[in-house]
Amino acid sequence: MIRSLRWKGAAFTVPFQLGFVFLYLLPIGYAVYQSLYRSQSSGLGLGGTTDEFSGLDNYQQGLTDPKFMGSVLRVVLFAFVQIPVMLVISLVLALFLDALTAKAAGRFRVMLLVPYMIPGVVAALVWINLYSPDVGPLTPLGDLFGFDWNFFASSMVWPSIGNLLTWHGIGYNMVIIYAALQGVPRELFEAARLDGASEWRIATSIKVPFVRGALVLTGMLSIIQMLQIFNEPALFRNITPQTVDDSFTPIMIIYNQAFNAGNYHYAAALSVLLALILGVASFLFYRLTSKETD
Amino acid sequence: MVTTATTTGTAESPKRSQAPAAARRLNRPDPRARSRGGQRFVLVGLVLASAYSLFPVYWLIIAATKDRTGLYQSNGLWFSGWHLWDNLHQVFTYEDGIFLRWTANSFLYAGVGSLGGTLIALATGYGLARFDFPGRGAVFAAVVGSFLIPIALLTLPLYLLFSEIGLVDTPWAMLIPCLINPFSVYLAKVYVEATIPFELLEAARIDGAGELRIFFSIVLRMMTTGGATVFLLAFVNTWNAFFLPLTVLRGEENWTLNLGLYNWSGKRAESGVDLTSLVLTGALLSIVPMAIMMVAMRRYWRTGVTMGALK
Numbered sequence: 170m171i172r173s174l175r176w177k178g179a180a181f182t183v184p185f186q187l188g189f190v191f192l193y194l195l196p197i198g199y200a201v202y203q204s205l206y207r208s209q210s211s212g213l214g215l216g217g218t219t220d221e222f223s224g225l226d227n228y229q230q231g232l233t234d235p236k237f238m239g240s241v242l243r244v245v246l247f248a249f250v251q252i253p254v255m256l257v258i259s260l261v262l263a264l265f266l267d268a269l270t271a272k273a274a275g276r277f278r279v280m281l282l283v284p285y286m287i288p289g290v291v292a293a294l295v296w297i298n299l300y301s302p303d304v305g306p307l308t309p310l311g312d313l314f315g316f317d318w319n320f321f322a323s324s325m326v327w328p329s330i331g332n333l334l335t336w337h338g339i340g341y342n343m344v345i346i347y348a349a350l351q352g353v354p355r356e357l358f359e360a361a362r363l364d365g366a367s368e369w370r371i372a373t374s375i376k377v378p379f380v381r382g383a384l385v386l387t388g389m390l391s392i393i394q395m396l397q398i399f400n401e402p403a404l405f406r407n408i409t410p411q412t413v414d415d416s417f418t419p420i421m422i423i424y425n426q427a428f429n430a431g432n433y434h435y436a437a438a439l440s441v442l443l444a445l446i447l448g449v450a451s452f453l454f455y456r457l458t459s460k461e462t463d
Numbered sequence: 464m465v466t467t468a469t470t471t472g473t474a475e476s477p478k479r480s481q482a483p484a485a486a487r488r489l490n491r492p493d494p495r496a497r498s499r500g501g502q503r504f505v506l507v508g509l510v511l512a513s514a515y516s517l518f519p520v521y522w523l524i525i526a527a528t529k530d531r532t533g534l535y536q537s538n539g540l541w542f543s544g545w546h547l548w549d550n551l552h553q554v555f556t557y558e559d560g561i562f563l564r565w566t567a568n569s570f571l572y573a574g575v576g577s578l579g580g581t582l583i584a585l586a587t588g589y590g591l592a593r594f595d596f597p598g599r600g601a602v603f604a605a606v607v608g609s610f611l612i613p614i615a616l617l618t619l620p621l622y623l624l625f626s627e628i629g630l631v632d633t634p635w636a637m638l639i640p641c642l643i644n645p646f647s648v649y650l651a652k653v654y655v656e657a658t659i660p661f662e663l664l665e666a667a668r669i670d671g672a673g674e675l676r677i678f679f680s681i682v683l684r685m686m687t688t689g690g691a692t693v694f695l696l697a698f699v700n701t702w703n704a705f706f707l708p709l710t711v712l713r714g715e716e717n718w719t720l721n722l723g724l725y726n727w728s729g730k731r732a733e734s735g736v737d738l739t740s741l742v743l744t745g746a747l748l749s750i751v752p753m754a755i756m757m758v759a760m761r762r763y764w765r766t767g768v769t770m771g772a773l774k
Contacts, residue, residue, distance in 0.1 A: 178594020
């Protein structure tokens with residue numbers, strides 16, 4: 170390519186690059202810088218506070234903070250249950266759609282995508298009210314069948330959130346998997362049918378391996394989303410502060426450290442730690458899922 | 464592969480109808496007959512899943528038509544009186560119509576922010592897809608790498624930086640971050656690669672068109688579908704945003720709909736004021752623009768969602 174043309178091409182990306190520096194690199198650098206300092210009250214506590222370099226102390230505190238590590242463990246365990254459940258349901262629905270004619274599939278697809286059109290916060294608000302013993306229809310419905318369920322009890326908070334996320338997420342994940350299924354050459358199915366393979370066999374031995382890439386992708390996106398979960402527990406906390414405390418998830422702790430405790434330095438260190446945890450988790454997931462294809 | 468992936472597989476039906484005949488010829492059981500039970504199973508599964516998907520929306524619509532006594536005392540699954548207009552009136556007049564203000568804010572942030580962000584993303588995607596310049600790999604790596612950055616890691620320092628230059632609690636604190644959206648850039652690059660041929664650009668250059676002119680009058684025009692998808696997804700993203708507005712917006716006159724509804728729903732535990740009826744009607748209202756937008760532009764976002772995912 171001609172030299173001048175190269176630079177003109179680069180010029181098209183300049184607004185993004187500038188913005189990226191100011192809105193991504195600079196804040197991250199600032200967070201890392203802040204995480205290395207601590208506020209110390211100077212003198213007898215009369216002269217306000219000054220920031221003092223403290224090395225990796227904030228990180229050490231974070232790694233040994235039972236509240237923070239507990240919240241990380243909590244979301245990791247939740248992700249281990251939630252993501253497979255949601256993806257399996259999405260996969261099954263995508264396979265179901267694939268078994269129908271295009272017209273019928275289109276109709277079901279629209280209905281299954283309705284939750285995706287609803288903003289996450291609104292979805293959480295609606296489900297919280299569905300769960301509510303005062304206004305929700307689920308409690309009387311439970312009574313009818315002899316269940317005495319309380320969706321806000323501490324043992325039920327995660328299942329309640331899980332159901333809400335599943336409801337919100339299956340449509341989107343299903344569409345991605347379904348689109349991948351459409352790319353499978355149809356001749357393969359015909360060949361398998363002629364060989365006497367059952368539809369179940371075709372689904373498990375041809376279709377599922379073919380959409381593996383889509384599953385890995387949706388799994389990766391879900392991991393990133395689950396480890397950062399904030400909106401849903403924050404809205405639950407609005408209703409049941411007794412069962413969802415302010416250190417329920419890592420991002421909730423970071424938010425509270427920054428805005429309620431006024432401890433930006435510690436909050437910065439925790440957000441860097443969370444980024445590292447997210448990076449490691451994504452890397453492990455990628456290695457684990459790409460290894461099996463060899 | 465992407466374009467084939469998004470077609471709905473119309474080619475399958477004729478082939479499938481030939482299958483039973485072929486099977487009979489080979490003296491094997493008809494797969495159709497064998498899977499008739501399977502077909503019923505599939506339909507039942509899909510009907511149940513659709514009911515699960517639609518049920519909360521159904522309940523929300525019913526709940527928005529009830530007054531407070533109806534909400535608390537009547538059967539949640541069916542209508543009890545018609546108070547939708549009263550509820551709407553209440554939502555729109557509560558605290559001097561603050562709900563309308565939040566709606567306008569949400570439209571402003573999502574509309575203007577996404578428009579600017581889409582333009583920047585299209586230019587960047589074009590630069591990345593159709594030019595070879597030093598540092599191109601690094602820019603693309605930054606785009607993809609930023610998917611992994613937790614929102615808190617960006618938002619908290621951004622809050623501190625914005626408060627130092629006096630932007631916190633102004634619309635700019637929402638608009639500026641929307642201008643840079645790596646996912647939009649990624650999508651835009653994918654779209655440019657799929658729709659803008661190198662030969663066309665060469666031809667335009669030979670005809671003496673300047674690079675800016677090529678971008679604005681050829682590339683942008685050919686990218687209407689791609690651009691609309693990028694815009695739509697960015698709009699939805701900003702409309703749904705919660706952590707960023709919660710962090711950078713303090714006074715309620717700058718809030719978004721999400722923040723406002725969050726605040727209303729928390730009032731009960733906080734001060735004993737029960738706004739449940741307002742929250743539910745407001746929630747229903749806040750879905751309407753999203754639904755209209757998605758239905759009107761479904762052609763775009765269907766391809767957009769799957770395309771970004773499959774590449």
